[in-house]
Amino acid sequence: MEFFYIFLSFALGGILKGATGAGAPIVAIPIIALFYDVPTAVTIFVIPNLLSNMWQAWSYRKDQLPPALTYRFAATGLMGAIVGTFMLAYLPTDLLTVMIAVAVTLYIAFRLARPEWVLEYATAVRIVVPVGTVAGVLQGSLGISAPVSLTFLNAMKPEREQFIATVSFFFVSMALVQLPFLVGLGLMTTERFWISCIALIPMIGCMPIGAFIARYVPRSVFDKLILALLALIAVKLYAEVAFGG
Secondary structure (H helix, E strand, C coil), X not given: CHHHHHHHHHHHHHHHHHHHCCCHHHHHHHHHHHHCCXXXXXXXXXXXXXXXXXXXXXXXXXXXXXXXXXXXXXXXXXXXXXXXXXXXXXXXXXXXXXXXXXXXXXXXXXXXXXXXXXXXXXXXXXXXXXXXXXXXXXXXXXXXXHHHHHHHHHHCCCCHHHHHHHHHHHHHHHHHHHXXXXXXXXXXXXXXXXXXXXXXXXXXXXXXXXXXXXXXXXXXXXXXXXXXXXXXXXXXXXXXXXXXC
């Protein structure tokens, strides 16, 4: 039954990634954290995250936003991810769980706010270093950088291909540096490594389902279903800490 929840979480993450090009961790990691813990969730997500984003980054490599933004975003995210991985290893489990719940709550709030303003490219380049660093810390410690990374990129209103190319390169950069640190800190055990590899199957397998949904189901309906699911997960995570499960 435990592996069923892992399979389900990665399947749902794959559907979301197939539909939008990103966002798999925001669904998969909180679900896994409900039944295991945050370090397990973040660790077993690394391999699927790395390989799926490598494929997307290569497929859309010609559509990246200019290097002044893309490479700075990835480089600072990489450095932040190192800091975040140490936080994952040493912070108390309950604190990490609350941080996951807060990150999900912030993501829901950002999605519901739907700001009309557009972040100008020149401004984005000026703030990309602190934004990338914070997003990297969140990715390393919680596996979820969406409240910062996806909000930042979406605010520039890029084309879908530009968004996928840039965010995929960002995630690949962080995962490449996070993996050896997870091994070195003892978080990536042999068992977790193989679970992580196997979890790639439902995630990749369900991405075409997400692409199909994106073509035939109104985006507004799909978004509401995802946000409702995330709200339930966030409430459960808060309850886990408040009442001890």
